[in-house]
Amino acid sequence: MKDFYETSRLILRHFRMGDEQALYELLSNPDVNRFLxxxxxxxxxxxxxxxxxxxxxxxxNQDGYYYAICLKENDRPIGYIQISGDESHDFGYALRKEFWHQGIVSEAALKILEEFKTSDLPYITATHDVCNPHSGNVMKKIGMKYCYSYKEQWMPKNILVTFRMYQYHFKKDEDFIYLKYWNKYPHHIEKDI
Structure with a gap:
């Protein structure tokens, strides 16, 4: 896959040396970090x-797909969007607080999904804390389907979290559900909570 994509407002590109200040501004904020x-x-x-x-x-190491989310006006990272390189193909994102609720993550996510439709990835998964419904709204908006919920003693923060697990298939006829979290954590729920 490419290391650079554009949308109407955004540049999605690889992080590079020199981005450390922008990354610090993103990942030092306690509100942004709450669900990371x-x-x-x-x-x-x-x-x-x-x-x-x-x-x-x-x-x-070609281990997954990781992009800085930047506004076109200055090409400075204000967030990230990624797909992990492991079997979960975990889809994750974060955005600086002052840019929340502007559709930026959804715009970036839709672009990534569009580009990855022709990749070898069969699916992506994503989870969100039930206390973070805005993240779940992004998952729904981009067409991910709810599969199940489970409770995990979440590390390194050592807190009990109920996660909702979503999945997106790049091949529409697939019905496979990624069950690693279901099998790993004994307290799981099938219904939508």
């Missing part, structure tokens, strides 16, 4: 290390 599987970054130096291990090294 990490603690807020504490310094630009920590953001530089995160940039290396979570983006640059993964590009080199």
């Amino acid at each position: 599987p990490m603690f807020p970054l504490q310094s630009v130096e920590e953001a530089k290390d995160y940039l290396q291990t979570h983006y640059l090294d993964k590009y080199k």
Whole structure:
């Protein structure tokens, strides 16, 4: 897949050295971080290390698909959107708080789905905390289908979270459901909660 895409408002591109300040501004914010599987970054130096291990090294190893979400006007990262390289093909995203509720993540996600329809990926999955319905609204808006919910003692924050799991098939006739979370966590729910 390419390392650069455009939408009407956005540039989706690979992260690069020099993005550490923008990454720090995103991942140090406690409101943005509340539903992320990490603690807020504490310094630009920590953001530089995160940039290396979570983006640059993964590009080199071809381990998943990771894009900075940038506004066209300045090509500066205001968020990220990604598909993990493991069997879950986990779809994730985050956006700086001042850009919430403007349809930016949905616009970026729809572009990624459009581009990946011709890839070898059979599906993507995504989960959201039931306390974060806005993330679930993005999943619904881009056509992901709810599959099940489960409770997990979520690390590293060590809190009990009820997650809703969604899935999107690139081949419309597929009915496979990714059951790793269902099988791993004993408290799971089939109905939509």
